Amino acid sequence: MPKPRVPDANSGLSDQAVSRAARVSRVSRADKPVRPDKRAAILDAALGLFSRFGLHGTSIDQVATRAEVTKGNLLYYFANKEELYVSVLRDLLDVWLAPLREFSVDQAPEQAIGDYIRRKLAMSRDRPDASRLFCLEMIQGAPLLGTILDGELRTLVEQKSDVIRAWVADGKLAPVDPHHLIFALWGTTQHYADFAVQVSALTGKTLKDVAFFAQTVENVQRIVLQGVAVR
Amino acid sequence: MPKPRVPDANSGLSDQAVSRAARVSRVSRADKPVRPDKRAAILDAALGLFSRFGLHGTSIDQVATRAEVTKGNLLYYFANKEELYVSVLRDLLDVWLAPLREFSVDQAPEQAIGDYIRRKLAMSRDRPDASRLFCLEMIQGAPLLGTILDGELRTLVEQKSDVIRAWVADGKLAPVDPHHLIFALWGTTQHYADFAVQVSALTGKTLKDVAFFAQTVENVQRIVLQGVAVR
DNA sequence: GTCTATAACGAGATAGAC
DNA sequence: GTCTATCTCGTTATAGAC
Numbered sequence: 001m002p003k004p005r006v007p008d009a010n011s012g013l014s015d016q017a018v019s020r021a022a023r024v025s026r027v028s029r030a031d032k033p034v035r036p037d038k039r040a041a042i043l044d045a046a047l048g049l050f051s052r053f054g055l056h057g058t059s060i061d062q063v064a065t066r067a068e069v070t071k072g073n074l075l076y077y078f079a080n081k082e083e084l085y086v087s088v089l090r091d092l093l094d095v096w097l098a099p100l101r102e103f104s105v106d107q108a109p110e111q112a113i114g115d116y117i118r119r120k121l122a123m124s125r126d127r128p129d130a131s132r133l134f135c136l137e138m139i140q141g142a143p144l145l146g147t148i149l150d151g152e153l154r155t156l157v158e159q160k161s162d163v164i165r166a167w168v169a170d171g172k173l174a175p176v177d178p179h180h181l182i183f184a185l186w187g188t189t190q191h192y193a194d195f196a197v198q199v200s201a202l203t204g205k206t207l208k209d210v211a212f213f214a215q216t217v218e219n220v221q222r223i224v225l226q227g228v229a230v231r
Numbered sequence: 232m233p234k235p236r237v238p239d240a241n242s243g244l245s246d247q248a249v250s251r252a253a254r255v256s257r258v259s260r261a262d263k264p265v266r267p268d269k270r271a272a273i274l275d276a277a278l279g280l281f282s283r284f285g286l287h288g289t290s291i292d293q294v295a296t297r298a299e300v301t302k303g304n305l306l307y308y309f310a311n312k313e314e315l316y317v318s319v320l321r322d323l324l325d326v327w328l329a330p331l332r333e334f335s336v337d338q339a340p341e342q343a344i345g346d347y348i349r350r351k352l353a354m355s356r357d358r359p360d361a362s363r364l365f366c367l368e369m370i371q372g373a374p375l376l377g378t379i380l381d382g383e384l385r386t387l388v389e390q391k392s393d394v395i396r397a398w399v400a401d402g403k404l405a406p407v408d409p410h411h412l413i414f415a416l417w418g419t420t421q422h423y424a425d426f427a428v429q430v431s432a433l434t435g436k437t438l439k440d441v442a443f444f445a446q447t448v449e450n451v452q453r454i455v456l457q458g459v460a461v462r
Numbered sequence: 463g464t465c466t467a468t469a470a471c472g473a474g475a476t477a478g479a480c
Numbered sequence: 481g482t483c484t485a486t487c488t489c490g491t492t493a494t495a496g497a498c
Contacts (some may be wrong), residue, residue: 040481052371057287072481075475100471132370138426139363140283150432157433174457179434180450184419186426191418197371201381202388205409219411226405227458269463290491304464306493 039077042067046088051129054136055085086144089137092130093148099123103160109167113228114221117189121217124193125207131193157182174228181228188220272307273298277319283359285367286316309317317375320368323361324379330354334391340398344416344459345452351420352448354428356438386414405459412459419451 045067049058057181060081064074078084104112124131137145161178168175192199192207199205205212237402280289291312295305309315322391330350355362368376392409399406423430430436434449436443 010384054285054288057285057371058473061473070483072472072476072484076481079475101244135283135366138367138429140288141428148463154433166368174453175444176449176454180447181454183430184451184454186420187420187422188415189418190422191414194366195414195417197372198369198384201415202385203302213337215408216411219408220415222405223407223412223415223458224454225458226460226462227454227456229457231457277477292491302492303466303494307463312491312492425495 024063025193038067038069038073042069042074042077042084043088043091046084047129047133048115050088051133051136052087055081056080059150060084082144089145090148092133093152095127096123096130096134097156099105100156100160103163109172110162110225111172112163112227113185116185117221118217120185120189120214121192121207121220124189124191124196125213128196131190135190135194171230174230176228184224184227188224191215256432263338264389269298269300269304273300273305273308273315277315278360278364279321281316281319281422282364285426286312291315291442292396316351320364320376321379326384327354327361327365327386328387329385331391333393335395340403341456341460343394345418345456348420348452348455349448351416351453352423352438352444352451355420355422356444359427362421366421366425402461405461407459415455415458419455423447 042063047062048060048068051061052058060074061071063084064071067074074084078087099116102119103116107115134145137143142149157179160182164173164176164178164181167173196206203212207213207216273294276333277294280293280297283289291305292302294315295302298305305315309318330347333350334347336383338346353401365376368374373380386419395404395407395409398404399409427437432441438444438447
């Protein structure tokens with residue numbers, strides 16, 4: 001039996017690489033949801049589940065159900081479960097690395113670092129699933145991301161580290177090790193995505209809350225910026 | 232065949248919740264490793280696997296093999312997989328909360344925060360498995376830890392938050408929101424455990440490396456302490 | 463308490479009709 | 481391209497001998 005689905009309007013979430021326009025299903029005529037391409041719907045459903053329950057905690061059937069396709073159909077698009085998982089990961093890599101790529105050399109250090117914090121926190125707010133998925137990968141030793149990420153990320157990090165080193169040399173920044181500064185930036189910002197449950201349990205708030213988001217940006221910026229400022 | 236188990240004195244596991252004397256297997260006569268109690272061996276093996284691959288990524292058989300018991304025997308000690316998992320979690324809770332418990336009211340803020348950073352980083356070094364396991368739990372929405380942790384942790388955090396608030400009120404600390412400061416402390420320190428693969432991929436070092444550990448403590452302390460110092 | 467054997471089930475993947 | 485049916489295997493959990 002065919003199942004009628006509730007249309008569900010697309011409340012435009014627009015701008016930024018951070019957004020996820022392709023995710024939302026649109027309505028064609030009356031009741032039948034139309035997905036531009038089913039592949040994207042599957043990837044999207046998979047992301048949502050993998051990022052919470054991991055590869056083994058998620059069944060193909062669950063993904064299929066969520067994507068509103070059958071298991072058989074899913075396996076027409078993706079040869080097997082692992083291929084699906086890796087596809088999700090690879091598709092997400094650019095989004096994931098975007099904030100660091102934008103880490104600007106041309107700005108003053110406080111500006112560059114402050115902006116980076118804001119972007120990363122926006123990522124934690126808009127794409128917590130991405131954050132969680134990469135976190136899960138890391139915890140397991142990045143078996144499937146290993147090589148892909150290692151080379152690309154390493155290069156990127158070394159680039160940005162050079163910038164930071166230059167700032168320190170120019171006396172524009174307190175003498176911090178670039179790697180540790182970057183880890184601190186990652187740690188403080190990703191925490192709000194990966195430990196969102198804990199954050200909301202303790203504060204009663206979510207980054208979706210506009211005021212709380214602003215307050216978070218402000219606090220993280222204050223701590224880190226003052227932490228690396230020249231006295 | 233019944234196997235003779237050496238009673239084996241409990242060589243006091245002494246200092247710090249952070250150490251893990253019970254893990255190491257010892258040799259009795261010639262070649263046979265003797266475990267004080269099998270239950271502990273199972274819990275230990277389970278922790279190692281669960282903290283990497285999660286509940287669903289780990290099979291009972293793998294745990295049994297690692298603990299050097301049979302699957303059947305394991306299920307004599309723990310009724311089912313989930314009970315084993317929860318036992319691991321519960322046994323670890325005190326260890327996990329220890330650093331925050333020691334967060335001292337009697338010290339000066341810089342001292343208290345600096346010490347806390349050191350203790351948390353020592354935890355990331357000595358018990359990365361604990362850190363990873365709780366991280367996995369959080370990512371999944373803490374389904375099994377939820378109530379246990381929520382109440383206890385919440386109380387503890389509120390206590391410490393009051394201390395921080397008092398410091399701020401007394402002008403001993405820059406005006407930071409206690410919650411965000413605590414999140415920053417957690418994020419920066421736990422990152423070295425949960426993302427250890429990434430850290431070692433980018434720096435070539437581990438917290439086990441004495442010099443790197445010292446350097447890490449120093450950098451994190453510098454950033455955070457200067458970040459919350461009164462100007 | 464500890465073992466082996468096996469029942470019972472879930473999930474990944476394939477086959478083949480439409 | 482999409483579906484249903486089915487094969488197959490790994491895993492959980494139980495039964496029962498020792």
